[in-house]
Amino acid sequence: MPVRVLHICEAFDPGGVVWWLADIAKILPRDEFSLEFACWGNDIGRRGEEMQALGCRVSAIPPTLGEVFQGRALRQMIRHGNYDIVHAHLFNLSGWLLRHAYAEGVAVRIAHFHITNDGRPWSPALLLRRAVSREIIRENANALVACSNAAFACAPRLRRSLADRVLSYGIETAKYKAQTTDPGLRGSLGISEDARVVGHVGRFFTQKNHKGLIKILSHLRDLVPNVCLVLVGDGPLRPAIEKQVASNGLSAHVRFLGARTDVDRILPAFDAFCFPSLYEGLGIVVLEARVAGIPVVASAIPAIEEALDGCNGSTLVEPVNYREFASTLARYLKGDRRISPPEGWVSRFSRQNSANQLAELYAELLRAARFNKRSTAAVTETASIGTTLRHQAQKLVDWRH
Numbered sequence: 504m505p506v507r508v509l510h511i512c513e514a515f516d517p518g519g520v521v522w523w524l525a526d527i528a529k530i531l532p533r534d535e536f537s538l539e540f541a542c543w544g545n546d547i548g549r550r551g552e553e554m555q556a557l558g559c560r561v562s563a564i565p566p567t568l569g570e571v572f573q574g575r576a577l578r579q580m581i582r583h584g585n586y587d588i589v590h591a592h593l594f595n596l597s598g599w600l601l602r603h604a605y606a607e608g609v610a611v612r613i614a615h616f617h618i619t620n621d622g623r624p625w626s627p628a629l630l631l632r633r634a635v636s637r638e639i640i641r642e643n644a645n646a647l648v649a650c651s652n653a654a655f656a657c658a659p660r661l662r663r664s665l666a667d668r669v670l671s672y673g674i675e676t677a678k679y680k681a682q683t684t685d686p687g688l689r690g691s692l693g694i695s696e697d698a699r700v701v702g703h704v705g706r707f708f709t710q711k712n713h714k715g716l717i718k719i720l721s722h723l724r725d726l727v728p729n730v731c732l733v734l735v736g737d738g739p740l741r742p743a744i745e746k747q748v749a750s751n752g753l754s755a756h757v758r759f760l761g762a763r764t765d766v767d768r769i770l771p772a773f774d775a776f777c778f779p780s781l782y783e784g785l786g787i788v789v790l791e792a793r794v795a796g797i798p799v800v801a802s803a804i805p806a807i808e809e810a811l812d813g814c815n816g817s818t819l820v821e822p823v824n825y826r827e828f829a830s831t832l833a834r835y836l837k838g839d840r841r842i843s844p845p846e847g848w849v850s851r852f853s854r855q856n857s858a859n860q861l862a863e864l865y866a867e868l869l870r871a872a873r874f875n876k877r878s879t880a881a882v883t884e885t886a887s888i889g890t891t892l893r894h895q896a897q898k899l900v901d902w903r904h
Contacts, residue, residue, distance in 0.1 A: 673857025706739030
């Protein structure tokens with residue numbers, strides 16, 4: 504029988520963790536692993552049907568306080584699914600949802616950390632909520648996984664852990680390496696053929712620092728007058744960024760493409776990739792850009808330093824040093840357009856390597872859970888025998904007296 508795994512994650516919309524999960528689901532052997540997904544939200548996302556076509560059950564879990572505390576829908580799913588493993592990917596919320604898996608007797612409960620910060624503004628109430636959430640994770644998870652050493656350092660240590668592991672993302676490296684520039688690609692994106700193109704892929708959230716990205720463009724336009732910034736993604740901050748672009752007189756230099764599922768096809772249109780994030784767990788799009796041969800200028804933060812360690816064609820800059828970002832991008836834009844990364848670095852972040860590590864982790868956790876169960880049973884049996892012997896001894900003493 505295949506190992507039954509339930510992933511609790513966001514909806515399958517473009518980007519981030521769910522993209523990695525979708526890629527992994529395609530290549531894990533179906534006869535060894537049965538993957539199902541509970542999407543925390545009101546729908547399963549744009550790629551949800553694609554996952555269902557792979558034979559994976561994908562369901563939406565209503566993101567309500569009632570579901571956090573009582574978990575009626577999630578508990579029913581766990582009860583009917585008879586899962587060996589529940590694998591949660593929702594940062595501080597994971598513990599609350601793994602609590603329901605614990606109550607339903609799931610043997611392996613993984614809290615997986617994909618980021619170093621949730622981006623919420625500090626307040627005493629938030630600090631208290633985080634502390635409680637982390638304590639709930641400690642109590643209800645029995646395995647801790649992170650996408651990088653940086654993310655692992657920010658995760659809570661568990662009280663009873665079967666295994667702690669850093670598991671890097673993997674991407675379909677062959678697909679990104681094989682992409683070539685379509686002669687009509689730039690035209691289809693509204694970009695002139697003589698432009699020098701800087702790309703960015705990311706949701707419009709504070710973490711991605713789009714405000715800083717527009718400041719970088721303001722400096723870069725003085726150095727490379729025909730520069731064009733292409734923004735792939737969507738999110739709540741997009742209207743504010745569109746307003747910032749217009750107020751700075753940069754509308755002719757920026758293209759908003761919205762959320763896309765064909766980032767691999769778009770990447771060859773870029774001459775350089777800019778990623779000034781304020782914090783990250785690792786940065787999948789940075790991996791994709793470099794595997795595609797696009798030079799990268801990114802924030803000098805621990806997770807990205809870790810991701811690009813040993814990779815040429817990349818430069819790290821302090822996140823708010825926008826002039827340095829611009830001057831570094833200008834050097835790349837005036838140089839060679841494509842810089843192939845080292846093969847050893849590429850293989851480290853391959854989808855197959857990541858899937859192999861995940862399969863090995865699941866096997867290790869199930870062995871450890873079975874061993875713990877046997878050990879607990881043995882201790883219980885020994886204690887029972889000891890109690891019986893004490894009772895017999897007491898009876899003998901009573902009889903002799």
